[in-house]
Amino acid sequence: MPKTKKVQAKKTASKKTRADFFRVADGMADILPKDEAWWREIWRAGFSISECHNFHFIETPVIERLDLFVNGADGVNGDIEKRLFVFSLKKGERVVLRPGGILPILRSYVEHHLGYFSSPLKVFSYGPMFRRHPGVDEVAVSHEWGFQIIGDNDPVYDIQSITVVLDFLKSLKIKNTTLKINTNGCRVCRKSYQEKLKNYYAGAKSDLCSRCARMAEKDIAxxxxxxxEGCVAVKECAPIILDYLCQSCNNHLKVLLELIEDNGILYEPDPYLINDFDGFNRMVFSIRSASGIELARGGRYDYLLEAIGGRQIPGVGSLLLAENVIIAMQEQAGLRTRNKPKVFFIAVGDQAKKASVRHMSLLRSNGVVVIEMLGKKSLKTQLKFAEKTKTPITLLLGQKEVFEESLIMRDMETGAQETIVAAEVVDRVKKKFK
Ligand SMILES: [Zn+2]
Ligand SMILES: [Zn+2]
Incomplete structure (x- = not known):
């Protein structure tokens, strides 16, 4: 490169604007303080529901070895490197940002012999999952609450994986959801169905859109x-798995649907809801909001552990999609706001500021929500903030009060104020809110 061009290139490279530096990485997204109340509500409901349904907490790392995902399982198909965030560690090990929660949990299940401690093992997890959408400008991270029941193939666990997410949504006051259910069959019966479906679609190629004509063999779901229009018409005449189920799969479905009906749960059978990955079998479900957004989904995966090199241990699970649930909450549900601050703390002077930290800690550890603006020095400015926040009580601490081990408590509504003994501050504040 001639010298002038080199200089020019260097200049261009350094011409990054502030906007270039302060930009989130492609595919990622921030969760901002303005949305705190929604997330807090999901966490509250999630932990409480998990406990009521007897699921125990498990957390696996965000990064896993790529090997775990190469079998095309856990919701990833096609060119895996295009679909996942793959990179190499220094030792040359290929790792990936986890695209789903089930495989890491199965990995941990085997690694830590979790089946010995409880059978079935019921665990819940929460965290971000990362899937690329090649060619689509879509956020690649989604936060999921997952519930897994590993070690038993009884339909009584299928219904538990459905009710746990239904109760989760109910606790968030999300109404008018639709539960769709289908079965994927098993190794014995699915093959003949897949064959029939393949032949049917091969004969209908000319009626499909160009994308579906390409995808019919790879990703029927x-x-x-x-x-x-053309694809919908073809689908409506396509063979359905219910006509191909073996006796055992038929029984499983029958028992499950009886359990669902006995529990008064409304559902719609959907023969076109399938999970085509080899590790998944039998029950598959999806829950959508009134406006059609998918809020939760789940299914049985009795062959998944085997698919990644383990023994055949049955499992069933479900997950709740936090970002989508927040959209549904914003569309219809009332929002519980965070606890309102009760006390505004004002300190004037360095010694008072120091002492105020201890007072605030004591109040907070006793469940009192305290806010402050201690970075501002003058009493006037701090008082102005206190008035703005509409906190019912203000506690004032100056040099004199530190020396006397007292505080001034001011009722912001009436303006009345009194001096109280510092040691009694928690009791006095709590009494005010009884
Ligand atoms: Zn079967
Ligand atoms: Zn199509």
Whole structure:
């Protein structure tokens, strides 16, 4: 490169604007303080529901070895490197930002012999999952609450994986959801169905949109989801798995649907809801909001552990999609706001500021919500903030009060104020709010 061009290139490279530096990485997104109340509500409901349904907490790392995901399982198909965030560690080990929660938990299940401690093992997890959407400008991170029941194939656990997310949504006051259910069959019966379906779609190629014509052999689930008129018409005449189920799968489905009906749960059978990955079998479900957003989904995965090199241990699970649930909450549900601050703390002078930290800690550890603006020095400015926040009580601490081990308590509504003994501050504040 001639010298002038080199200089020019260097200049261009350094011409990054502030906007370039302060920009989130492609595919990622911030969760901002303005949305705190929604997230807090999900965490509250999530932990409480998990406890009531007897699920125990498990957390696996955000980074896993790529090997764990190469079998095309856990909701990832096609070119895995294009779909996942893959990179190498220094030792040359290929790792990935986890695209789903089930495989890491199965990995941990085997690694730590969790099946010996409880069978079935019921665990819940919460965290971000990362999936790329090649060519689509879509956020690649989604936060999921997952519930797994590993070690038993009884339909009584299928219904538990459904009720736990239904109760979760109910606790968030999300109404008018639709539960769709189908079965994927098993190794014995699914093959003949898949064969029939393949032949049927091969003969209908000319009626499909160009994308579906390409995808029919690779990803039938996405073809079933296509809204193009021609594709919908082809789908509606396609063979359905219910006509191909073996006796054992038929029984499983029958018992499950009886359990669902006995529990008064409304559902819609959906023969086009399938999970086509080899590790998944039998029950599959999806829950959508009134406006059609998918809020939760789940299914049985009796072959998944085997698919990644383990023994055949049955499992069933469900997950709740936090970002989508927040959209549904914003659309319809009332929002519980965070606890309102009760006390505004004002300190004037260095010694008072120091002492105020101890007072605030004591109040907070006793469950009192305290706010302050201690970075501002003058009493006037701090008082102005206190008035703005509409906190019912203000506690004032100056040099004199520190020396006398007292505080001034001011009722912001009436303006009345009194001096109280510092040691009694928690009791006095709590009494005010009884
Ligand atoms: Zn079967
Ligand atoms: Zn189509």
């Amino acid at each position: 996405s073809v079933f989801m296509c809204k193009e």
